[in-house]
Amino acid sequence: MELLPEVKEHRVPQYPVDNLFLNRWSPRAFSSQPVPDDVLNQIFEAARWAASSYNEQPWRFLVAKTPADLEKFNSFLVPANQAWAKDAPILIVTLGKKTFTHNGTDNSVYKHDVGAASAYMALAATQHGLHAHGMAGFDGEMVRATLGVPSDYDVIAMWALGYRGETSQLPEGYQGLEFPSDRRPLSEIVFEGGFREVPADDTQQQ
Numbered sequence: 001m002e003l004l005p006e007v008k009e010h011r012v013p014q015y016p017v018d019n020l021f022l023n024r025w026s027p028r029a030f031s032s033q034p035v036p037d038d039v040l041n042q043i044f045e046a047a048r049w050a051a052s053s054y055n056e057q058p059w060r061f062l063v064a065k066t067p068a069d070l071e072k073f074n075s076f077l078v079p080a081n082q083a084w085a086k087d088a089p090i091l092i093v094t095l096g097k098k099t100f101t102h103n104g105t106d107n108s109v110y111k112h113d114v115g116a117a118s119a120y121m122a123l124a125a126t127q128h129g130l131h132a133h134g135m136a137g138f139d140g141e142m143v144r145a146t147l148g149v150p151s152d153y154d155v156i157a158m159w160a161l162g163y164r165g166e167t168s169q170l171p172e173g174y175q176g177l178e179f180p181s182d183r184r185p186l187s188e189i190v191f192e193g194g195f196r197e198v199p200a201d202d203t204q205q206q
């Protein structure tokens with residue numbers, strides 16, 4: 001796949017990496033263009049093939065795509081996310097099953113595995129010309145009560161999914177943030193043989 005123009009402008013990898021990984025970024029401006037069901041299914045198909053501890057597949061995806069469901073899912077979000085996520089044609093809640101099905105014991109890595117499946121989902125969205133934007137800013141207890149999430153499942157995150165919209169449609173305060181972010185250098189995150197404290201470069205953290 002070709003590098004997206006906004007990615008070409010803002011992201012320079014240290015080593016060769018497939019453009020898919022660079023093109024995945026989290027815009028806030030979403031177009032109202034509907035996402036066909038077969039595209040959505042192909043995106044979740046990718047998530048399905050993530051690895052998980054004991055192949056438990058602890059991820060669950062609750063999807064809103066009708067106006068009534070979108071309004072309901074939007075109400076879970078903090079106002080700072082509602083301000084832009086209201087335009088997304090798909091909203092998703094991810095859940096994680098906290099115990100193993102095969103023996104009922106605690107799964108210490110269920111959040112890890114939901115994250116892996118979510119990353120596959122986001123990459124597949126990019127592959128299909130869409131974007132996914134993760135959100136931690138929401139009321140998990142409201143999600144649990146409203147959507148009937150059982151106690152054995154944790155509410156992990158929410159995602160907005162859709163085709164990219166116009167930056168100009170965003171509230172003013174968000175327009176200047178609408179570009180792909182940079183990353184910490186490998187020297188700050190990969191250590192051979194053991195841990196090393198490296199002074200963080202704050203400019204890489206946004």
Ligand SMILES: Cc1cc2nc3c(=O)[nH]c(=O)nc-3n(C[C@H](O)[C@H](O)[C@H](O)COP(=O)(O)O)c2cc1C
Binds near residue numbers: 027
């Ligand atoms: C689990 C998760 C929670 C996030 N929560 C929010 C959020 O509540 N609001 C928001 O605007 N962005 C949120 N983000 C988006 C991140 O800020 C963004 O992924 C990060 O800055 C890296 O930028 P990029 O995704 O464009 O590469 C979240 C992302 C993830 C994966």
